[in-house]
Amino acid sequence: MEIFIARSRLTLIFLxxxxxxxxxxxxTSLSSSTTESVLQVLTAERRIDLASHIIRVVLTLKVxxxxxxxxxxxxxxxxxxxxxxxxxxxxxEVAGKKRKKSIHPLDVKPSNDxxxxxxxxxxxxxxxxxxxxxxxxxxxxxxxxxxxLEPFPVEISQSEPQxxxxxDSALILSPYEIKQQTTVIRTPSTKVESxxxxxxxxxxxxELKYGPYEDQPSFSxxxxxxxxxxxxxxxxxxxxxxxxxxxxxxxxxxxxxYTLVHNGARHKGGFSRVEYQSRPTISGVSxxxxxxxKLPPRVHSVYYRDSIGNISTxxxxxxxxxxEMEIEPRxxxxxxxKATFVIGYGLPLxxxxxxxxxxxxxxxxxxxxxxxxxxxxxxxNKVVLPEGSKNPTAVVPFSxxxxxxxxxxxxxxxxxxxxxLEKENVVPEHNSLFQVYYDFHPMFMLAEPLMLxxxxxxxxVAALAYIHMDISIRK
Ligand SMILES: *[C@@H]1O[C@H](CO)[C@@H](O)[C@H](O)[C@H]1NC(C)=O
Ligand SMILES: *[C@@H]1O[C@H](CO)[C@@H](O)[C@H](O)[C@H]1NC(C)=O
Numbered sequence: 001m002e003i004f005i006a007r008s009r010l011t012l013i014f015l016x017x018x019x020x021x022x023x024x025x026x027x028t029s030l031s032s033s034t035t036e037s038v039l040q041v042l043t044a045e046r047r048i049d050l051a052s053h054i055i056r057v058v059l060t061l062k063v064x065x066x067x068x069x070x071x072x073x074x075x076x077x078x079x080x081x082x083x084x085x086x087x088x089x090x091x092x093e094v095a096g097k098k099r100k101k102s103i104h105p106l107d108v109k110p111s112n113d114x115x116x117x118x119x120x121x122x123x124x125x126x127x128x129x130x131x132x133x134x135x136x137x138x139x140x141x142x143x144x145x146x147x148x149l150e151p152f153p154v155e156i157s158q159s160e161p162q163x164x165x166x167x168d169s170a171l172i173l174s175p176y177e178i179k180q181q182t183t184v185i186r187t188p189s190t191k192v193e194s195x196x197x198x199x200x201x202x203x204x205x206x207e208l209k210y211g212p213y214e215d216q217p218s219f220s221x222x223x224x225x226x227x228x229x230x231x232x233x234x235x236x237x238x239x240x241x242x243x244x245x246x247x248x249x250x251x252x253x254x255x256x257x258y259t260l261v262h263n264g265a266r267h268k269g270g271f272s273r274v275e276y277q278s279r280p281t282i283s284g285v286s287x288x289x290x291x292x293x294k295l296p297p298r299v300h301s302v303y304y305r306d307s308i309g310n311i312s313t314x315x316x317x318x319x320x321x322x323x324e325m326e327i328e329p330r331x332x333x334x335x336x337x338k339a340t341f342v343i344g345y346g347l348p349l350x351x352x353x354x355x356x357x358x359x360x361x362x363x364x365x366x367x368x369x370x371x372x373x374x375x376x377x378x379x380x381n382k383v384v385l386p387e388g389s390k391n392p393t394a395v396v397p398f399s400x401x402x403x404x405x406x407x408x409x410x411x412x413x414x415x416x417x418x419x420x421l422e423k424e425n426v427v428p429e430h431n432s433l434f435q436v437y438y439d440f441h442p443m444f445m446l447a448e449p450l451m452l453x454x455x456x457x458x459x460x461v462a463a464l465a466y467i468h469m470d471i472s473i474r475k
Contacts, residue, residue: 038066038068038071039064039065039066039067039074039131040064040066040177041064041174041176041177041178041181042063042180043061043179044062044180044182045181046172046183046184047183047186048168049186050185050228050230051187051188052188053146053149053230053263053375054087054144054375054427055148055149056144057142057143057144058141058142059140059142059143059172060138060139060140061139061140061141062136062139063137064135065135066133069133070130070133071131072126073124074124075122075123075125075175076108076124076125076141076175077116077120077122077174078121078122078173079118080118080119080120080121082148083121085146085148086143086144086145087144087425087426087427087429087430088144088398088427088429089141089143090108090141090142091105091106091107091108091140091141091142092105093127093128093139094139094140106127107126108123108124109124109126110122110123111124116219117219118219122175125139125141146375148166148167149165149230149234150164150165150166151163151265152165152227154265155265155266155268156266156286157269158267158269158276158284158334159275159283161191161229161285162229162230162231162234162264162335163193163227163229164227164229164264165225166226166228167224167225168224169221169223170196170198170222170224171216171221171222173219173221174220177215177216177217178216178220179214179215180212181212181216182210182211182213183211184207184208184210185208186206186207187206187207187208187230188206188228188229188230188231190205191228191229192226192228192229193227193229194225194226195226195227195228196224196225196226198222210224231285231286232373233286233287233288233291234262234264234286235260235262235374235375236260236262236263236376237258237260237261237376237379238260238377239257239258239259239376239379239380240256240257240259240376240379240380241256241379241382242255242381244363244365244381244382245384246353246386247349247386248349248440250348251346251348252346252363253345254344254346254347255342255343256370257342258339258343259338260374261336261337262286262335262336262337265286266336267287267336271334284334286335287333287334288333289328289329289333290327290328291327291371291372292324292325292371292372293324293327293371294323294324294371294372295323295324295325295345296322296323296366297320297323298323298347299316299318299347301344301345302325303345304341304342304343304344305341306329306342307340314326314328325343327341352365356437359439360437361437361440362436363383364433364434364435365434366431366432367423367432367433367434368426368427368431369426369431370431372428375426376426376427378422379422379423379424382418382419383419383421384407384416385416385417385418385436386416386440387412388414388440389417389438389439389440390417390440391438392404392419392438393437395434395435395436395437396421398423401422402422404417404419405417405420419436421434
């Protein structure tokens with residue numbers, strides 16, 4: 001009995017010890033993360049390009065470590081309204097100047113454990129090498145914002161240009177003090193109705209310049225509003241479903257289902273096609289008729305159809321390095337109007353299917369939407385593998401939602417494995433290559449022909465038997 005009590009006491013002491021050491025550990029890790037924040041931004045330059053409906057921002061920072069210990073990462077801050085529309089964020093370390101400039105990509109991750117004031121969301125960029133005390137480094141961050149231009153007025157008639165609002169801050173939101181900063185906003189034309197002035201601020205042709213501003217404390221924020229004309233196509237694909245089907249008989253068949261919408265200011269009043277065609281520079285300036293589709297070089301059997309049938313008003317140009325197709329929906333798209341259509345094409349399998357060193361087969365194909373300068377709210381890539389394929393795995397250079405399905409077509413017995421990859425808020429920059437690896441036994445190639453030949457053989461035998469059978473009543 002006594003031994004038992006002594007033992008339990010021992011375990012109790014042990015548990016206490018573990019608990020204390022755990023507490024101690026977490027407190028030290030917390031203090032180390034707070035000492036990291038003794039960074040300072042010496043110079044910051046931000047360029048915001050509002051030429052299209054997809055907003056591209058480049059932020060160049062020179063960061064210095066004023067702390068006593070080396071820093072391993074630097075934080076970026078975004079206001080909550082922008083985080084929702086952030087489609088992509090990339091960072092790189094820039095070394096050297098002009099000609100000798102070298103760029104090294106860096107890892108960017110949302111920092112989930114810490115948040116800034118007023119709901120600001122932080123992203124963490126890891127340095128290539130820890131930044132020592134007193135050391136400095138130049139970092140280039142590029143990010144893309146979608147759905148961030150608000151049409152104002154919300155509705156326009158056929159003869160009116162499209163005006164939009166863009167909201168941001170004149171000062172760069174940052175968890176660090178910024179010694180010197182400037183922001184340049186590029187507009188598509190000189191037609192700027194108004195912009196918030198935060199001295200010094202100037203308009204020079206198509207550029208609005210805010211700053212330079214000196215010595216701004218961390219998390220400084222000064223809201224600005226820019227109201228300007230933007231007649232570029234606000235082409236948004238609400239949903240894109242791509243079926244990518246591999247046939248080991250030598251073909252890759254791609255079928256893309258689109259729901260396209262003009263996401264700019266809504267059209268109001270009637271539509272006059274006569275006026276539209278006779279005065280194209282003033283009438284329906286923000287509408288679009290043509291779309292450019294960029295396809296791989298060796299496409300064949302290309303078609304473009306909608307619910308009525310094939311649309312022949314498309315032009316396909318193929319060259320050694322690329323194919324381009326210009327498609328024209330049945331009617332021009334004005335604000336708020338929609339069009340649904342399907343684009344299909346085939347590709348030689350040897351251009352996209354390879355064998356890896358460990359004997360697996362893999363597809364190497366583009367992920368995004370092939371229509372130029374288009375935003376896709378939701379994309380679904382369905383890769384249909386040949387029957388009998390095993391262990392499919394997808395390698396995609398950004399985060400996607402994945403699941404598996406099985407599809408059946410003619411003569412399939414066990415069904416074809418389908419790898420489904422979904423992503424929201426997809427911009428042209430997501431048009432990178434992804435891979436789907438799988439195991440395949442060549443014996444499966446024989447399954448369908450064998451099945452067909454055995455069916456024919458059976459029919460043949462049956463016919464032979466029928467001919468030779470004596471079914472007459474006569475003896
Ligand atoms: C549409 O075009 C495709 C490819 O050229 C063709 O296979 C299909 O039969 C056509 N469909 C109609 C309804 O004309
Ligand atoms: C995929 O193809 C591209 C060129 O088309 C090539 O650069 C890349 O290395 C390929 N990826 C793999 C994993 O083979």
